Amino acid sequence: MVALDVPLNRLFGYAIGNLDPHVGQRVIVPFGPRQLSGIVIERRSDAGEFVGKTRNILAIRDDLPALPPETLALCQFVADYYHHPLGAVLSSALPTVFRNVPAFKSPAPACVYYAPDVAILLAQISARAHAQRRVAQALEQPYTPAALRRLHDSGLKWAKLWAEKGWVQTAAESTVLAEPTPNLPLNAEQATAVAALSAAHGFAPFLLYGITGSGKTEVYLQTIAAVLGRGEQVLVLIPEINLTPQLEGRFRARFPGVQMSCLHSGLNDTERAVNWLAALSGEAKIVLGTRLAIFTPLPHLGMIVVDEEHDPSFKQQEGLRYSARDVAVYRARSAQVPIVLGSATPSIESWANAKAGRYQMLTLAERAVPGAVLPKITLLPVKKAGLIDGFNRMAFAAMHEALARGEQVLVFINRRGYSPVLQCGECGWMASCKHCSARLVLHLRDRSLRCHHCGFEEPITHACPDCGNQDLKPVGQGTQRLEESLATHFPGKTILRIDRDSTRRKGEMDAALAQVHSGEADILIGTQMLAKGHDFDRLNLVIALNADTGLFSVDFRAEERLFALLTQVAGRAGRRETPGEVMIQTAFADHPFYHQLLGRDYAPFANRTLIERTEMLLPPAAAWVLFRAEAPDIEHALQILQLIRACFERLAPEFLLPLTLNHPVAATMVKKAGVERAQLLIAAEQRAQLQRALHQAMPHIEVIKCGKGRWTLDVDPIEV
Numbered sequence: 246m247v248a249l250d251v252p253l254n255r256l257f258g259y260a261i262g263n264l265d266p267h268v269g270q271r272v273i274v275p276f277g278p279r280q281l282s283g284i285v286i287e288r289r290s291d292a293g294e295f296v297g298k299t300r301n302i303l304a305i306r307d308d309l310p311a312l313p314p315e316t317l318a319l320c321q322f323v324a325d326y327y328h329h330p331l332g333a334v335l336s337s338a339l340p341t342v343f344r345n346v347p348a349f350k351s352p353a354p355a356c357v358y359y360a361p362d363v364a365i366l367l368a369q370i371s372a373r374a375h376a377q378r379r380v381a382q383a384l385e386q387p388y389t390p391a392a393l394r395r396l397h398d399s400g401l402k403w404a405k406l407w408a409e410k411g412w413v414q415t416a417a418e419s420t421v422l423a424e425p426t427p428n429l430p431l432n433a434e435q436a437t438a439v440a441a442l443s444a445a446h447g448f449a450p451f452l453l454y455g456i457t458g459s460g461k462t463e464v465y466l467q468t469i470a471a472v473l474g475r476g477e478q479v480l481v482l483i484p485e486i487n488l489t490p491q492l493e494g495r496f497r498a499r500f501p502g503v504q505m506s507c508l509h510s511g512l513n514d515t516e517r518a519v520n521w522l523a524a525l526s527g528e529a530k531i532v533l534g535t536r537l538a539i540f541t542p543l544p545h546l547g548m549i550v551v552d553e554e555h556d557p558s559f560k561q562q563e564g565l566r567y568s569a570r571d572v573a574v575y576r577a578r579s580a581q582v583p584i585v586l587g588s589a590t591p592s593i594e595s596w597a598n599a600k601a602g603r604y605q606m607l608t609l610a611e612r613a614v615p616g617a618v619l620p621k622i623t624l625l626p627v628k629k630a631g632l633i634d635g636f637n638r639m640a641f642a643a644m645h646e647a648l649a650r651g652e653q654v655l656v657f658i659n660r661r662g663y664s665p666v667l668q669c670g671e672c673g674w675m676a677s678c679k680h681c682s683a684r685l686v687l688h689l690r691d692r693s694l695r696c697h698h699c700g701f702e703e704p705i706t707h708a709c710p711d712c713g714n715q716d717l718k719p720v721g722q723g724t725q726r727l728e729e730s731l732a733t734h735f736p737g738k739t740i741l742r743i744d745r746d747s748t749r750r751k752g753e754m755d756a757a758l759a760q761v762h763s764g765e766a767d768i769l770i771g772t773q774m775l776a777k778g779h780d781f782d783r784l785n786l787v788i789a790l791n792a793d794t795g796l797f798s799v800d801f802r803a804e805e806r807l808f809a810l811l812t813q814v815a816g817r818a819g820r821r822e823t824p825g826e827v828m829i830q831t832a833f834a835d836h837p838f839y840h841q842l843l844g845r846d847y848a849p850f851a852n853r854t855l856i857e858r859t860e861m862l863l864p865p866a867a868a869w870v871l872f873r874a875e876a877p878d879i880e881h882a883l884q885i886l887q888l889i890r891a892c893f894e895r896l897a898p899e900f901l902l903p904l905t906l907n908h909p910v911a912a913t914m915v916k917k918a919g920v921e922r923a924q925l926l927i928a929a930e931q932r933a934q935l936q937r938a939l940h941q942a943m944p945h946i947e948v949i950k951c952g953k954g955r956w957t958l959d960v961d962p963i964e965v
């Protein structure tokens with residue numbers, strides 16, 4: 246029986262002919278007129294009845310060693326829990342090259358580049374070639390080709406050139422025996438955490454709750470050293486945006502000579518396959534990757550680390566909608582290894598698990614750098630009349646002072662573009678997307694109106710289509726408009742805008758970060774991309790605009806996210822000896838949310854939120870699944886969901902009774918990218934009850950005829 250990535254939820258039987266395929270091996274089989282790559286799941290000797298009807302397996306591909314039983318079992322669990330075909334799960338789990346029919350030819354082993362003496366290298370490079378100098382400086386530590394390309398578009402090209410001249414050396418990764426960066430002497434809390442983690446045996450889940458800058462990474466590093474010392478492998482999961490070459494460098498520098506595999510979207514298919522194979526063979530001792538790395542086979546897995554475990558990017562939002570954090574906990578349990586979930590603002594789910602004693606909580610309440618204190622948070626009222634270009638006067642004053650001291654300032658606004666609305670001053674018309682129930686965002690740079698939901702773009706309209714008025718006004722502020730107004734208020738200062746538009750091309754994000762580190766930028770304007778994981782030396786003042794938008798959302802998790810985001814933004818400020826300051830502009834200074842944020846302690850917020858969720862039977866006090874349907878018109882979408890609901894209504898009472906069957910409703914944003922959307926929420930007190938009911942109902946749901954519409958299932962949705 247072979248699992249194939251086709252939209253049918255079953256396995257396919259093939260005869261083995263004169264081949265001898267083993268379970269877990271990759272095989273090529275005929276499928277209709279095509280050939281497909283699949284994975285052998287089971288061998289049956291009693292297949293006599295199929296003889297004559299079944300076609301033969303065409304080939305065994307030994308470019309991929311047979312997947313170990315643990316990997317197959319993990320994929321099977323994911324397939325069952327998220328109700329997704331096993332073939333599709335395996336296909337998401339494997340690097341692309343192993344989904345193709347042609348065999349993968351492994352290239353020569355990758356090497357790392359490093360400069361034995363950076364001073365000699367730097368002496369060869371013009372003082373004005375800033376980008377080249379940055380890359381050269383980085384080569385103090387060994388860099389893989391992939392990491393070099395992420396550092397700069399031409400990073401690898403330069404390194405090769407320098408290698409030819411003899412200023413830079415190459416070596417097989419595991420043979421670079423630089424001096425490891427020394428362990429930092431731990432403070433008492435860190436020491437307790439490292440001791441508990443290193444001593445853990447078998448399945449032991451930990452929640453490492455440590456404020457930003459408390460030295461969680463150092464705890465991971467020293468714990469990992471202990472695990473490596475036992476000859477075991479470590480899997481470290483991080484949110485995509487945190488996986489900067491700098492973090493990779495920090496790991497490599499601590500463990501020179503230890504082979505490490507990175508797995509993230511910055512790699513090409515070949516690199517990903519090579520790194521993945523190194524993990525499977527056991528050669529790579531550390532696997533550092535984003536959510537998809539959770540499926541990497543690791544024969545000697547000894548520990549899993551999930552950093553920033555609250556981060557929504559651990560949940561895949563399309564196709565196989567899995568939560569890499571949840572799957573990681575399952576995996577740690579089946580592999581009987583410890584797992585540590587780390588965060589300054591843990592998800593309420595993990596918080597509840599720790600409160601209930603299912604996870605052991607380890608707390609880091611102090612900043613790690615001696616003398617570094619938490620930034621001071623001030624709320625600044627937003628009164629329309631008193632604002633200058635969207636800023637409270639005090640914010641401007643603080644910016645002037647910080648810049649005068651030679652420091653950097655970060656202005657945080659979670660909205661890219663020039664302004665979120667283009668409005669007619671006469672009749673109130675607003676530019677909106679033809680395909681979505683959403684406004685078009687004004688992008689002045691390329692003189693366009695753009696939809697941030699479907700990508701639709703059109704030139705700026707110069708007259709109101711309703712009344713002909715030519716006086717169309719941008720309303721509200723985005724990153725681009727902010728950049729423009731700050732340029733007039735702070736002439737002579739270098740302003741750097743970091744958002745999805747300014748970092749669209751590969752390498753731009755890393756280049757921008759390097760510019761911040763080198764001190765070239767005075768004022769940074771950033772969206773949430775900049776909130777996370779970066780450590781800026783000279784940044785002591787952060788100003789957050791339009792934070793309130795998260796407070797009154799239909800999504801019950803919005804406050805939790807806002808707390809995490811503002812904590813992270815605040816964490817950017819004053820990470821060294823100078824105390825930082827965060828100013829948040831708000832119209833709702835009395836909201837309990839801000840009281841708790843000012844209290845600088847996530848625990849009261851998390852406890853209050855958990856109580857609210859329990860009272861209102863919201864996750865994690867309940868388990869949810871969400872069916873989403875989309876169709877050309879909303880009635881059709883609602884009708885599909887009615888049919889799905891009916892499949893549950895027909896279940897036997899033992900399955901039906903624990904369920905709360907809601908009614909299908911239109912999605913908050915009904916129209917998106919030209920289709921209309923609705924959703925159906927089904928809840929139960931416990932996940933197991935919900936799973937049992939789903940397993941009963943799914944066979945009936947899968948055969949529903951949807952016409953021009955379609956549905957998807959999201960188990961444990963994080964966006965509703």
Ligand code: ADP
Binds near residue numbers: 458459464780
């Ligand atoms: P977190 O991941 O909790 O935000 P990091 O691990 O990045 O924190 O540590 C923040 C800073 O503190 C880093 O510059 C790190 O080098 C430093 N640091 C961590 N642990 C110690 C320690 N025990 N003594 C001194 N500095 C430390």
Ligand code: ZN
Binds near residue numbers: 670674709710713
């Ligand atoms: Zn008008």
Ligand code: ZN
Binds near residue numbers: 683697698700701
């Ligand atoms: Zn749109």
